[in-house]
Amino acid sequence: MNIPLVDLKAQYRNIRPEVEAALADVLERSDFILGKSVAEFEAAFAKFVGVRHCIGVASGTDALWLSLRALGIGPGDRVLVPANTFIATALAVSYVGATPVLVDIDPASHTLDIDRARRALAPGVKAIIPVHLYGQPADMDAVLDLARREGLIVLEDAAQAHGAVHRSGRCGTFGAAAGFSFYPGKNLGAYGDGGAICTNDDVLADRLQRLRNWGSTVKYVHPEKGLNSRLDTMQAAVLGVKLRHLAAWNNSRRQVAGWYKEALAPLADDVELPCEAPWTIEHVYHLYVVRLRRADRDATLRRLHEAGVGAGIHYPIPIHLQEAYADLNLGPGSFPVTEEAARRILSLPIYPEMTREHVDIVAKALWEALAS
Ligand SMILES: Cc1ncc(COP(=O)(O)O)c(C=O)c1O
Numbered sequence: 001m002n003i004p005l006v007d008l009k010a011q012y013r014n015i016r017p018e019v020e021a022a023l024a025d026v027l028e029r030s031d032f033i034l035g036k037s038v039a040e041f042e043a044a045f046a047k048f049v050g051v052r053h054c055i056g057v058a059s060g061t062d063a064l065w066l067s068l069r070a071l072g073i074g075p076g077d078r079v080l081v082p083a084n085t086f087i088a089t090a091l092a093v094s095y096v097g098a099t100p101v102l103v104d105i106d107p108a109s110h111t112l113d114i115d116r117a118r119r120a121l122a123p124g125v126k127a128i129i130p131v132h133l134y135g136q137p138a139d140m141d142a143v144l145d146l147a148r149r150e151g152l153i154v155l156e157d158a159a160q161a162h163g164a165v166h167r168s169g170r171c172g173t174f175g176a177a178a179g180f181s182f183y184p185g186k187n188l189g190a191y192g193d194g195g196a197i198c199t200n201d202d203v204l205a206d207r208l209q210r211l212r213n214w215g216s217t218v219k220y221v222h223p224e225k226g227l228n229s230r231l232d233t234m235q236a237a238v239l240g241v242k243l244r245h246l247a248a249w250n251n252s253r254r255q256v257a258g259w260y261k262e263a264l265a266p267l268a269d270d271v272e273l274p275c276e277a278p279w280t281i282e283h284v285y286h287l288y289v290v291r292l293r294r295a296d297r298d299a300t301l302r303r304l305h306e307a308g309v310g311a312g313i314h315y316p317i318p319i320h321l322q323e324a325y326a327d328l329n330l331g332p333g334s335f336p337v338t339e340e341a342a343r344r345i346l347s348l349p350i351y352p353e354m355t356r357e358h359v360d361i362v363a364k365a366l367w368e369a370l371a372s
Pocket residue numbers: 059060061062085086088089131157159160180181182183193194195
């Protein structure tokens with residue numbers, strides 16, 4: 001049996017009639033741009049997250065960089081970003097002309113290490129982007145404390161954390177704004193690209209509504225230079241359907257993580273399991289990332305693929321070692337915790353439709369891969 005990293009077809013089979021009805025409604029109305037489904041989804045997602053405003057945009061990347069722009073971050077500014085994240089977090093900073101200041105991670109939670117963030121403070125640092133990575137909240141009490149002391153703007157990257165709960169609140173409610181991605185494989189995924197910004201700031205929300213629509217809220221009146229980055233109405237209709245299932249799907253992901261914990265317990269000498277940080281109330285397991293203590297990670301990954309298990313690596317090349325960021329002049333050894341993680345981590349399949357049998361198959365394949 002092949003077990004993919006994520007199985008979108010299994011999810012579609014379970015919700016097909018609801019999705020088809022929602023899409024048929026859009027086609028009937030033909031309100032394809034900023035249609036009724038967009039406004040309905042924005043209201044529902046704002047309620048789910050627990051914020052006053054949700055602004056649908058074209059992608060998670062746009063959600064982050066438009067937020068930075070609306071928050072007034074620009075050329076000459078610096079923004080603290082964890083070294084271990086998807087490159088889009090750093091690119092969002094680059095897009096507004098600012099410079100990402102990378103910060104190494106806490107080895108247990110894989111999220112930004114606040115002591116290192118404090119040490120990275122320098123003139124020009126205006127903002128910090130905590131990333132709720134793999135579905136686990138970042139250390140938000142510490143982030144907010146640092147931000148208050150140093151006058152930093154907080155923008156959450158919640159692309160991997162729809163529904164995740166920190167002991168001080170839900171992810172997406174902490175910062176001046178939070179960017180979400182609806183990339184298809186996310187916990188809440190569209191059938192194409194999509195993203196959203198959540199905020200409690202009325203003025204920021206107005207500005208973002210304009211920015212995503214060529215700088216206009218009244219047709220052909222443009223108080224500023226915006227762009228075209230709207231959440232597509234068809235995607236919003238799909239997301240509206242899926243949002244109704246999100247809490248149950250997140251529960252299923254946690255159940256799968258529980259099964260992995262049992263099934264992988266005998267491999268404890270070789271495999272370190274993902275931790276739930278002391279500040280985490282609900283980890284939503286967007287990814288199930290283990291760390292191999294001594295085995296050759298790449299060989300293990302190859303053997304898993306040969307056994308039909310779709311494991312992955314998030315992420316194999318840290319941002320500072322990407323050619324795109326050669327201009328940061330940060331060579332190997334700059335962020336040892338991130339670099340060590342990049343060599344040792346392995347993402348095992350996880351999706352809400354996984355069964356105990358699937359988990360046992362993955363655990364057996366991993367055991368065999370490590371034994372050979
Ligand atoms: C942590 C993180 N930030 C940002 C993004 C960018 O989102 P998108 O692919 O929707 O542009 C992603 C996902 O791709 C992500 O995982």
